[in-house]
Amino acid sequence: MSDTMKAQVFYEPLVMKYEDVPVPEIMDNEVLVKLKAVSICGSDVSYYYGHSPLDTADGKGPLYLGHEASGVVAKVGKIPESLGLFAEGDRVTINPVQQCNACPACLRGEFNVCPNCEVIGVSVNGCFAEYVRVKYTHAYKIPDNIAFEHAALFEPLACSTHGVFDLDIKLGQTVVVYGAGAIGLFMTQLAKAAGAGVVVTIGTRDYNLDIAKDRGADHVLNIRDKASKYYVENAADKVKELNGGDLAQRCIVATSNMDALQDALNVTGAFSTIVYFGLPSPDDLLKIPVLDAIQSERTIRFAWLAPLVWDNVIHAVGSGQVDLSPIITNRFKLDELEDAIRYMAESKDPKIKGVVIFD
Numbered sequence: 001m002s003d004t005m006k007a008q009v010f011y012e013p014l015v016m017k018y019e020d021v022p023v024p025e026i027m028d029n030e031v032l033v034k035l036k037a038v039s040i041c042g043s044d045v046s047y048y049y050g051h052s053p054l055d056t057a058d059g060k061g062p063l064y065l066g067h068e069a070s071g072v073v074a075k076v077g078k079i080p081e082s083l084g085l086f087a088e089g090d091r092v093t094i095n096p097v098q099q100c101n102a103c104p105a106c107l108r109g110e111f112n113v114c115p116n117c118e119v120i121g122v123s124v125n126g127c128f129a130e131y132v133r134v135k136y137t138h139a140y141k142i143p144d145n146i147a148f149e150h151a152a153l154f155e156p157l158a159c160s161t162h163g164v165f166d167l168d169i170k171l172g173q174t175v176v177v178y179g180a181g182a183i184g185l186f187m188t189q190l191a192k193a194a195g196a197g198v199v200v201t202i203g204t205r206d207y208n209l210d211i212a213k214d215r216g217a218d219h220v221l222n223i224r225d226k227a228s229k230y231y232v233e234n235a236a237d238k239v240k241e242l243n244g245g246d247l248a249q250r251c252i253v254a255t256s257n258m259d260a261l262q263d264a265l266n267v268t269g270a271f272s273t274i275v276y277f278g279l280p281s282p283d284d285l286l287k288i289p290v291l292d293a294i295q296s297e298r299t300i301r302f303a304w305l306a307p308l309v310w311d312n313v314i315h316a317v318g319s320g321q322v323d324l325s326p327i328i329t330n331r332f333k334l335d336e337l338e339d340a341i342r343y344m345a346e347s348k349d350p351k352i353k354g355v356v357i358f359d
């Protein structure tokens with residue numbers, strides 16, 4: 001193995017360079033992973049354009065972005081080696097949110113709010129490189145029937161799964177999934193698999209809504225494009241009509257659009273549960289009619305990241321309960337990353353997720 005590798009080094013907004021860098025040295029509690037597929041996340045796009053700061057000491061690079069990834073184990077640190085946990089060549093997916101396991105939040109299993117998290121691709125070097133070092137507790141083996149490019153989607157799928165678990169779907173319930181991007185499309189499938197009777201997916205692009213329909217949505221609504229065959233003026237009215245005069249019992253919001261966050265309160269009725277999931281800006285505020293919420297016994301929850309769901313995700317994909325193939329619409333090489341990020345952010349072409357594929 002050579003001691004240098006290729007990496008896309010993010011220096012500052014709009015400045016990324018494809019360089020030769022040293023292969024990372026692993027610590028005793030880590031494994032070195034040779035990357036096979038790395039998905040481009042909306043947050044990578046946001047860091048690239050400078051819309052959000054990195055989680056490094058000064059919020060800036062240089063850093064390799066990329067946190068949704070899969071690969072093969074190339075080197076095993078002393079601790080996992082002594083435990084016999086990994087061998088070179090093991091196929092793995094990566095959980096980038098590496099909690100400390102020692103703070104009060106971690107003691108309670110609330111790993112997603114650990115203040116000492118090392119996040120691959122956000123606070124420490126990430127996966128837009130040939131190799132990445134990962135704590136052995138955060139590289140999870142995957143079965144042979146799962147493709148690397150699918151395993152690169154496990155992080156956003158895991159976050160979606162945590163959100164759907166919070167939704168607490170009961171058999172037969174009507175569930176609205178608000179948003180039809182990659183996360184909304186994951187949630188559509190997960191809601192159905194979790195026992196929803198009827199799933200209504202609401203979006204703004206027919207290309208995405210057709211995939212939702214194909215993957216289990218019973219109804220799809222387009223609330224923006226008047227030319228769409230799925231167009232509706234008022235989502236709540238339509239949900240009521242589709243649901244025998246009743247509003248939905250569950251709604252999960254997979255978008256940061258504030259109108260959608262607000263409308264989730266309209267599409268759901270008494271004793272309903274809403275889970276908010278997007279990434280709104282820090283100043284966004286939600287208006288909740290409190291008296292109505294009290295008198296209708298509403299539950300409103302918020303979901304963040306993906307604690308304790310990775311085993312569910314690996315088995316849900318391995319067994320075919322969730323199909324990831326329609327989600328990947330664009331494939332790139334590592335040396336094209338900058339163009340790929342711009343394309344995913346700026347092009348109006350129909351697309352869901354772009355993935356960097358390594359040879």
Ligand SMILES: [Zn+2]
Pocket residue numbers: 041042043067068155156
């Ligand atoms: Zn992500």
Ligand SMILES: [Zn+2]
Pocket residue numbers: 099100101102103104105106114115116117
């Ligand atoms: Zn912690």
